Amino acid sequence: MGCGFMEERLYMRSFPLYDRRLWLLAASCLLALVLGCLALPVDWALRAVMGGGYWFSFCTLGLWIWVIWDWIAHASNGFELRRALPLAPMALVLCVGLVWQAQETHGFKVLADESLLLGTSQGLHMDRQVGYPVRATDVQGPFQILQAVLDKRPFFYPFLVSLVHDLTGYRSTNPFWLNTLLSFVFLGGLYAVGCKVGGKKEGGVLLVLLAGGLPLLAQQATGGGFELLNLTLATGWWWLVMRYLESPDNRSQDALVLTSVLLASTRYESVLFLVPTALVLALAWWREGRVVFRWPTWVAPLLLLPMFWLNRAFSANHRLWEMQSLGADSPFALKYFTSNLGHALAYFFSFDGYQPNSPFLAFLGLLALPIFFLWGQRVLRACASADGTELGLVVGALGPLAVTGLMMIYFWGQFDHPVIHRLSLPTQLLMLVAIAAVTGKVLKLPQRGWSWLLALAIISLACWSLPVMAKNAYGRDYSPGVAMAWRREFLAQRPERDFLMLDRDSTFWITERVAATPVLQAMERKTGLIFHLRNHSFSAMYVFQTFDVEPETGVLKILPEDDLGPDFELEPITEKRVQTLRLSRFSRIVSIREGGEVVSRQDFIRPVPQGVMKPSEQEAAKRAYLDRWVKELP
Template identity: 35%
Template sequence: MNNALNVRLRLGLLVLSGMGSAALGFILLTPDQALDAIRYGGYWVMALTTALFFVAIWRFLRLERETLDWRRLDWIALIMAGAATYLLLIHEPHGFKVLNDELVLAATSMSMHLDRQVFTPLHAHNFDGAYIIMGGIVDKRPFFFAFFVSLVHDLFGYRPGNVFFVNGALTFMLLVLTGLFARRLAGIWAGRFSILALAGLPLLAINATGGGFEIMNLCLILVCLMASASYLERGSRESLNLLVLAGILLAQTRYESVLFVIAIGALVLLGWIKRRDLEITPTLIAAPLLLVPYPLLNAVFQAHKGFWQLPDNVESPFHWSFLGNNLSHAVAFFFDFSALQSNSFFLSLLGGASLVALLVVFPLRFRKMGSLTPAFQALLAFGAVILANFGLLMFYHWGEVDQFVVSRLALPLCLLFVFASVFLLRDFKATPTVWKAACGLAGIFLLGVSVPVTAKEFSTQRFPTYRETAWFREFVLEHRDEGAFFVAPSPLVSIVYRQPCLANSLLAERAEGMKYHLDRGTYSTVYVFQRFKDDWTDNRDTLMDESVLGPAFVLETVGERQFAPNFRSRISRVASIDPSLIPEPDDESIPWRMIRDTIRLEDEDTPEGAAARVFIENLP
């Protein structure tokens, strides 16, 4: 009787938690309030969730340790994972590749490290020896990865390159988890094969050496798969808590990963049905509230419609008319044999055929979920979401997978290809000889095809924005000790390296303030980054809109590069500013209170204080 009352109480609390989180996330807060809640409260919610996650990992591993036999550990697979990680990290250049996504994450992690705010700085000055953030935005991207990188900054000091160490470590973890889950599906040789098959994907190397959240996303998918299989097999509270918390963090790593919450809910429900017991832990009750940051981020899209990045001729981000074109580009990516794409045709052929076979055979072979192993039940639920996400991508206006920026979205499907191949080989009763042959083929493809493709860096170097950003980054690092001010259409490179900066469009509005500080020698010089579109028909170039400064600025070219046939980039120095061509200043001035409250200044009523105020109010 008491147990029934306890279950009803917990179920009621879970329902109340869900209703409360829905009201808080979608109804009670205005868009401005939601942005403030994310900015000032998001860090602490993520800190709590992450702390609970690591506690859940500890308790889960402590439970697993009781049944762990060290003699059964596959040291060969661990060595394979280490060697494969080395190959994935050694050939591709380390750098920010998917722009501006990776730079936004880096800037947000800096803000979370320094100010404990979910905020992306876009405007900064040096004042009285301090680096002061003057403005920015709450970005649209889920922020768990940025939070995790900020923890690394806390432990080892702020360095933009910390993110590359994070992704390197996560890559090893990804391969280990892949091998462990494949072993649960089909045995020890399946684990070894899966490591080699996934490591043979050049796309993985690109993301392993970048600054994005893709590797973290895959790792959390695998943690959820492992926890799901354990929960369905044992029904332990430890595995349930780990599954729930990993799912919450997964939902706040990539936009579309929130759909995995559906798979997790289905697996928890399946566990209840199997045991005829509603196992509702305090973690499960708190889960809806810990997910509130995700719906609050929807306010960012309401506040900044441009975040959808819709071309002028596109009215809706999703439409059926994009399907045919996107499918053709997907085929071109997965089955490219020219080494110009970052695909693995070995994995595409084997995994694609296996996935199709499973989709055809599954309804005939398995009429009840109960006849499947727990690992396959978990794979089925998560695989359905992976396919749904990829299907949704095919209806997206920017869903051409053979484009460098979009190709990373194929990573979860490639992971599914690996496990589909494993399960099909298992279902065909593959002998150890067959598994060894499969490992041999995967190893030959890794060393004979993937390593040369990765070493050529075709996909990365053919992306002009990556090379352009790397060039500007080197320029900023070369001149950062000069006391210079940097201006660019997107000032994120300067922000990440803690240099004073501003966007071109804002400097055009603050020309008078810039002249004031150039005349006073506040900054030794002002460097301006601009893009030009080349028109070969009449042999002239056009300054792109985001690079326009206005007629008051007289520039001297410092450097120029052609990164693509149709556009080139230029770095210039501001030689002078013509006061007669300066437009009327905007009524909105740089907030005096922002700096006054950050740095202790003299009283405003004194001559020194008044001079400081004039100095600050003229900051561009």
Template identity: 25%
Template sequence: MVGVSLGSRPWAEWIYARASYFVLLGLLGAWAWVSWRWLERRGESLPALARRHWRALACGVATASFVFVSVPPRLRVLSDETNLLGVAQSFALEKTAYNPTMAKRYYGQMQVVGRSIEKRALLYPFLVHIAHVLTGYRWRNGFGVNFVLLALLAAGLFGVVAARSGELAAAAAVILVATYPIVSLCAASSDAWLLHAALFGLLLASLAAFLRSPDEDSLALLWAQALVFAHTRYEAVLPAAVVLAAAAWRSPIRREHFVRHWWLYAATPLLLAPLAVQRVLTFGDYQNPPGVAPFSWAHLLQFGWRLVLAQFKLYDRLVPHAIALNWVAAGCLAWWGYAWSRGTAVFEAAWQRRWAAACVAAVAAHTVLHLSYYFGDYAFPTSARTVLPLAIAAALAPVAFHVRFPERLPAGRLLALALLSGLLYHPIAVGAWHTQSLELIRETDAYQRFVLARGDEHALYIYSRPGQITVLGYGAVDFGWANGHAGELFHEYRRRLYSDVIAVQRIAYATGAPLPDDQLDPRFQLDALSEVQIAAERTLRISRVRPLP
């Protein structure tokens, strides 16, 4: 990190990769300490909360189990998930923040031969690495982390709503959120979006705690939560800033509020340093086509209009959103606005009005930012998840309406709405048609089935995206490396360092030859083992490389 100021990229990368682990460890420790102090000041503790809200915890576990049984976990967005798992692997094995892109496996160990600086935020890989520490390295540990996150999200939602409106409404709230297709799909994956959404909700809850009781402990809790949330996604800084601005606006914050937890505020630049350095090291890595701006008003208008048009097709199995529920949410908000215009007291206290405005502003800022991105299509398989906070807000709008106007939407009707929405839209997540429409997903399914069924950890794979195989625990290099190191590779193969060398190539139907990026040096003589169609014009061929005599 010091290297950035010195203008030395290699030094900056070296410091960033090795310091980020310990900064995140310190951040989570600070967040846990501040949270514990906040609970202690209110005469609470985690064991007491767990005993008092055991029904909520049971509901959370049941909800996560239902989602993971009905929507089998899998890698759904590539290379996002495998890159995050690669960083988690590096955290666990080396305590560094690199993404291993190529590695050989021999003598029972991964020997990294290629690595990069990952542009995605590091908190999710850090949590997955904790699962590795506790259970051993397993690439499926990402699913376990998301299972726990979904259970905690559902439990927290149940507890909050039950305390206000009873368990019937709480059950409805959990069903509405858990059966919203994009929520289930993000949960049953190894992506960071569920963590992002869950901590977004916790940030808004921390804001409510501060506005209700603006003391030094509540401010520290909100500040720590904002710092943790900022590490979930690289765009999380924007909604976090909106929330902190809402806390500061017309707030009774005084100098005394910063005394008890001065160390947290003093450490803020250090705790945010990995994000800042990561942005510098990966600046410009937006993957936008030449001549296309990564962010623009034109993108916002284009994708904003597509979002509006998508609401007029109530059921589309390729769109993982509960469109009818979105209309119900819009109706609830319209009625809320109508009641306010008629002079009805729609909020019970002034702080609730400020909190609601902050929630709307934060979610709106988050949504606008993603719609202004060149790849911000609401319905596209890899970008549908970017509006996850908006989707959860839509799912919860009827619940908020019930809490304020229970006579117009009783708990029984709210539960009926939740069950109907789940019946209509949860099958979209079960079928996962929108992700299966991607050729890369079908390609990944094909080679993963082969690699995992073969289970030979001594084999070396040659593939265009080797990092997707190394996270599974197998050695893999790309075609460029294999061609450039053919002599070395065949020497090691001949000495039985590898039990087999396997090439995974995309084959064009028109020519019967590998695509240009998948071609091997003529010295690589191949025997086909498997071939499967992945698109109308392509197959995926898996072949064994013959050892040289």
């Protein structure tokens, strides 16, 4: 006991506070905080994000690629591909990833998030501006975004999608293919973490099988959201934490720090991973008695400026929290903890197929977590002399643990809600790693024990997960997702795409290169709609509306945000039930009333005799018409 105390005293005395590079890093962090939180007014911060966000992401990704490449090139083991990724695990990763693709269809899984992320990627691709489109047209030939709005969501994922657009051409399905690729990368990273934590390849195989049996991951692997990118980066970050504390050096440190920056730029709450990253650096320098430092680590805090600016805009507008939808009065509070914990247990142990869960994973995870935390306390108490991998494993757990704690006090942290399922993924990553740690480092299972666990994981995958994925009840229970799929069906039947769509979710249509405008804005610009209806600017004008069915009378009640008012005469085209007592309908605008005038749509314009115009007169008339055409857009 005395020797251990003296050893820790020696380490404390050797912490390199005198190193100028440490103070240089502190100055960089302080500069980032001042520029991000104090120096710019909110309006300027918004402009800085919209105009400079693309280039910040471009530089961050480029620097991260260089750092990773430099680290691999100088790694002592050379990172031989055959040793790092043997054929059998690669085949397992491929099979599990293909099962996900076979069981789910490509499409938006969470309506608001994914369509807006695609819209932001479209703006980054076309204009290098951060923001999702709300009005667009192709009147002058090329498709143009007329109005874009800055989204509250971090934009690193849309930036990656925009790169896919740049390299392969714009397609609204590109996010689905990016997530398909990320699903294989995630499974490969999870296998690497499982091998390192479990101490043998069976640990990696177990984690891949357990993850493969989680329907929520299959859903995200075929959707257009940023959850899988966030999970992939978190998995890689955790592996880098363990690798760095094993043998601290400047290249692995740069890789860790830049990965944490990308992670913080992917989801709101992932900024919490910056705290354990800083703790890891401090622990490594303390244990080594020296500062490990290169210029990428110094630059990293400044690369977070767009996230600081975006957060200022988000914090200034409390309506963006959407608390009114649930009647909440604060976004975070301890009073939500008990309720959210109950919802989490309802999600983890639901057996009706309406939750994309894995009860087997939840059972093992909740058994492993207390043991893992008790073992982790012992590792932290001996942090001066602890094994680097074990210390990195425990400190790395603080990231997903902090996110889990935040979700438990979040007003909308109900894991069993269709929109919120995905927020449980960091928690389930924590469970997965805890299972590998307990089996490999605490219990130190013999080979027979590993074999039994692997057999049970395969049985759970075959007997529970695959049937649940096949039924897909959890996907069909989410009415906005059903409505979005129906929009795609409607669009597929009209490949000419020369119509105008009025829809409160106008971004979806714009990402499909269809002229569109929100319903509310169309009502405010009724004169413009009349102009275009009279002049046959579009082959048709459609409106998408949603109705609730009164169960006693069967009367349809339109949602207020979809109501165009009595001045619009609509002709229903088709309708579909998207949920019990709720249906959606496509209608054609037949006529519009403005004052005493009624303008009706005609299938064909009747020609009238006219004089011959000179070419210059025709060109001038065309320019004047186009100018007014754009001004009158709804």
